[in-house]
Amino acid sequence: MAAAADFCRLNLVSSSNTPNRLLNAANFTRPGSLGLNEVELQFHRKNYLSTSELGLHQKRRRGLRVCCQAAGAGVQPKTAPSDTDLEFAARVGKDRLLKVPSSNIRNFCIIAHIDHGKSTLADKLLQMTGTVESREMKAQFLDNMDLERERGITIKLQAARMRFMYNNEAYCLNLIDTPGHVDFSYEVSRSLAACEGALLVVDASQGVEAQTLANVYLALENDLEIIPVLNKIDLPGAEPERVSREIEEVVGLDCSNAIYCSAKEGIGINEILSAIVQKIPPPQDTAERPLRALIFDSYYDAYRGVIVYFRVIDGTIRKGDRIMFMASKKDYYADEVGVLSPNQLQVDQLYAGEVGYLSASIRSVADARVGDTITHYSRKAEESLSGYKEATPMVFCGLFPVDADQFNELRDALEKLQLNDAALKVHIPFQEEFLSQKPQVPWDLALDVGFLVFFIWKFQERLEREYNLSLITTAPSVVYRVNCVNGDTVECSNPSLLPEPGSRRSIEEPFVKIEMLTPKDYIGALMELAQDRRGEFKEIKFITEIRASIIYELPLAEMVGDFFDQLKSRSKGYASMEYSFIGLPSLIVIWARNLNCFLIDTNLEYCTKGSELTLGAFVFSKLCIHIVSGDGRACIGSKVIASEAISAIRKDVLAKCYGGDITRKKKLLRKQAEGKKRMKAIGRVDVPQEAFMAVLKLEKEVL
Numbered sequence: 001m002a003a004a005a006d007f008c009r010l011n012l013v014s015s016s017n018t019p020n021r022l023l024n025a026a027n028f029t030r031p032g033s034l035g036l037n038e039v040e041l042q043f044h045r046k047n048y049l050s051t052s053e054l055g056l057h058q059k060r061r062r063g064l065r066v067c068c069q070a071a072g073a074g075v076q077p078k079t080a081p082s083d084t085d086l087e088f089a090a091r092v093g094k095d096r097l098l099k100v101p102s103s104n105i106r107n108f109c110i111i112a113h114i115d116h117g118k119s120t121l122a123d124k125l126l127q128m129t130g131t132v133e134s135r136e137m138k139a140q141f142l143d144n145m146d147l148e149r150e151r152g153i154t155i156k157l158q159a160a161r162m163r164f165m166y167n168n169e170a171y172c173l174n175l176i177d178t179p180g181h182v183d184f185s186y187e188v189s190r191s192l193a194a195c196e197g198a199l200l201v202v203d204a205s206q207g208v209e210a211q212t213l214a215n216v217y218l219a220l221e222n223d224l225e226i227i228p229v230l231n232k233i234d235l236p237g238a239e240p241e242r243v244s245r246e247i248e249e250v251v252g253l254d255c256s257n258a259i260y261c262s263a264k265e266g267i268g269i270n271e272i273l274s275a276i277v278q279k280i281p282p283p284q285d286t287a288e289r290p291l292r293a294l295i296f297d298s299y300y301d302a303y304r305g306v307i308v309y310f311r312v313i314d315g316t317i318r319k320g321d322r323i324m325f326m327a328s329k330k331d332y333y334a335d336e337v338g339v340l341s342p343n344q345l346q347v348d349q350l351y352a353g354e355v356g357y358l359s360a361s362i363r364s365v366a367d368a369r370v371g372d373t374i375t376h377y378s379r380k381a382e383e384s385l386s387g388y389k390e391a392t393p394m395v396f397c398g399l400f401p402v403d404a405d406q407f408n409e410l411r412d413a414l415e416k417l418q419l420n421d422a423a424l425k426v427h428i429p430f431q432e433e434f435l436s437q438k439p440q441v442p443w444d445l446a447l448d449v450g451f452l453v454f455f456i457w458k459f460q461e462r463l464e465r466e467y468n469l470s471l472i473t474t475a476p477s478v479v480y481r482v483n484c485v486n487g488d489t490v491e492c493s494n495p496s497l498l499p500e501p502g503s504r505r506s507i508e509e510p511f512v513k514i515e516m517l518t519p520k521d522y523i524g525a526l527m528e529l530a531q532d533r534r535g536e537f538k539e540i541k542f543i544t545e546i547r548a549s550i551i552y553e554l555p556l557a558e559m560v561g562d563f564f565d566q567l568k569s570r571s572k573g574y575a576s577m578e579y580s581f582i583g584l585p586s587l588i589v590i591w592a593r594n595l596n597c598f599l600i601d602t603n604l605e606y607c608t609k610g611s612e613l614t615l616g617a618f619v620f621s622k623l624c625i626h627i628v629s630g631d632g633r634a635c636i637g638s639k640v641i642a643s644e645a646i647s648a649i650r651k652d653v654l655a656k657c658y659g660g661d662i663t664r665k666k667k668l669l670r671k672q673a674e675g676k677k678r679m680k681a682i683g684r685v686d687v688p689q690e691a692f693m694a695v696l697k698l699e700k701e702v703l
């Protein structure tokens with residue numbers, strides 16, 4: 001049992017002078033929501049409670065005082081709650097809620113492969129603990145961006161605090177949701193570092209996937225207690241026993257006590273909550289030490305500035321404290337400190353082990369990046385928490401409004417997005433920068449003005465959706481590093497910015513290590529794919545009799561195009577992959593000359609030595625297939641190697657098809673027809689979005 005000091009008195013207040021409704025609610029059909037112990041409940045009906053009694057900034061209200069025990073941090077919202085938000089009505093009167101004992105806190109996250117049911121399970125946990133009422137529940141509460149809900153993938157992680165009664169004791173369970181997509185492994189690693197345990201969710205009808213493995217290894221590195229959960233047991237094809245064995249074999253995790261669950265049907269949820277309390281260790285009580293809090297997420301709020309989500313590792317943080325971010329060295333006064341339940345609730349103070357948020361009128365997320373450590377300005381921690389990594393966006397693309405009139409709107413939208421995402425760098429405007437540096441570059445381009453945007457995760461759709469913009473992006477490309485003879489290093493995102501051939505010693509390009517998990521039938525196809533993309537074979541091992549793991553190292557540039565799509569299509573959707581950035585191996589690429597493709601493109605740069613001409617012509621022909629009208633030319637350096645005026649009526653897409661088989665011709669014609677439908681008219685040239693992606697899809701047969 002928790003000590004008596006952990007209990008306190010709560011005042012539940014009706015905002016609409018209808019104590020009866022409150023009384024009904026106070027019957028606690030969902031006691032878990034406040035972490036209340038029904039046994040201890042006493043009702044004191046009282047028509048009027050004084051302001052001081054309620055600790056409210058309001059006039060007297062009718063209300064109901066409920067004396068009960070609760071474990072939780074103090075809650076002091078400024079405004080009265082609505083009846084539908086009764087958990088907000090938990091007020092702290094004179095008996096301010098005391099600190100949650102750290103022995104009653106559990107911090108955990110859910111790791112899973114994409115689509116294995118992480119968000120559905122998180123929602124069910126929120127529902128079962130009464131944190132969110134079913135009727136308030138939008139499907140997938142934690143994925144709160146529109147786009148996320150629609151596409152069903154989690155882009156940014158969020159957190160939620162739940163109350164769970166176990167053996168008559170109230171526990172505070174902090175769930176930190178992690179993104180499941182292959183592009184967000186850094187965010188996953190930070191959220192893992194904020195936890196003591198993890199639920200490993202595996203789809204019982206599918207089995208272990210590449211990302212499951214990658215995330216489990218990350219969790220083991222962080223010394224997390226892992227609870228295996230086999231989800232979707234309601235599906236007819238579910239084989240939880242087989243998948244349990246697979247987890248044991250592949251991951252080496254004891255699955256004798258694995259929990260079988262169906263997040264959709266609500267089966268096994270209570271077992272999961274109990275296992276969290278039983279198995280995951282509580283955080284250490286280090287509240288006396290200087291403050292160290294780990295930032296695992298942040299976002300920009302137009303009214304309050306950046307809102308930072310963090311886990312207090314050591315010390316305490318309270319409203320009004322002068323805090324400092326150790327990596328960015330910026331200091332602020334904390335205007336507001338609170339917990340996420342999952343809505344933001346202000347509290348006075350957060351202690352070691354707790355998870356919460358703060359706002360401090362921070363203007364840009366760059367000042368409070370994920371992975372940074374928060375400490376006190378006057379009592380600094382000696383060392384920051386380990387694991388901070390500057391998010392270096394290595395992928396970039398050109399971004400243009402389809403309608404030139406939308407340029408200003410696009411600029412505003414990008415500025416806002418940049419405030420929100422430290423890993424997004426925008427060069428504004430695209431043309432000015434390059435024109436000023438290299439006026440001789442043939443930038444009499446098809447597109448008007450646009451932006452060069454560096455990023456690590458996909459954002460185009462978000463811009464289009466949230467800001468109602470119609471955009472065209474160039475094919476994504478990567479940043480190269482050029483080592484010059486004079487010892488300088490130049491970061492280079494554009495062939496036109498390359499130092500002169502005589503002055504460069506070597507060019508480095510970013511590399512990634514990829515692990516593909518596939519049924520054995522597709523091993524050949526996937527190895528061929530990696531090989532075609534300049535992949536260097538590292539290892540193949542059979543993780544079960546029928547599934548293999550293949551490891552390659554390959555240039556990031558080869559990954560950013562359609563690699564993932566190809567992997568899925570060549571394996572009929574069965575393979576999965578995970579990648580990690582392994583840096584810039586030196587001296588691997590020598591660009592004999594530059595291929596500088598017509599149109600706008602900064603990006604079409606091919607490194608294959610000696611094949612520029614073939615590639616130039618090929619890329620050009622590829623673009624022509626997709627471009628419906630306009631003029632174009634392909635250049636190598638400043639030398640034009642091909643130019644073409646493309647008829648507005650119909651491009652002879654078969655011209656480049658020497659002889660060849662009929663299916664290929666049909667495919668080209670079909671593509672042209674589809675392309676026309678989705679074409680966007682830009683400046684003087686009609687360019688469908690696909691044109692930019694298509695040039696990256698180098699089909700061997702055509703070459």
Ligand SMILES: Nc1nc2c(ncn2[C@@H]2O[C@H](COP(=O)(O)OP(=O)(O)OP(=O)(O)O)[C@@H](O)[C@H]2O)c(=O)[nH]1
Binds near residue numbers: 118119120231
């Ligand atoms: N039949 C069945 N379907 C489920 C269950 N859990 C989740 N699903 C479905 O599986 C799909 C993916 O679930 P999500 O919860 O979005 O998966 P996720 O792992 O969170 O995916 P990301 O957010 O993209 O990482 C959805 O269509 C769910 O409805 C389950 O227990 N049974």
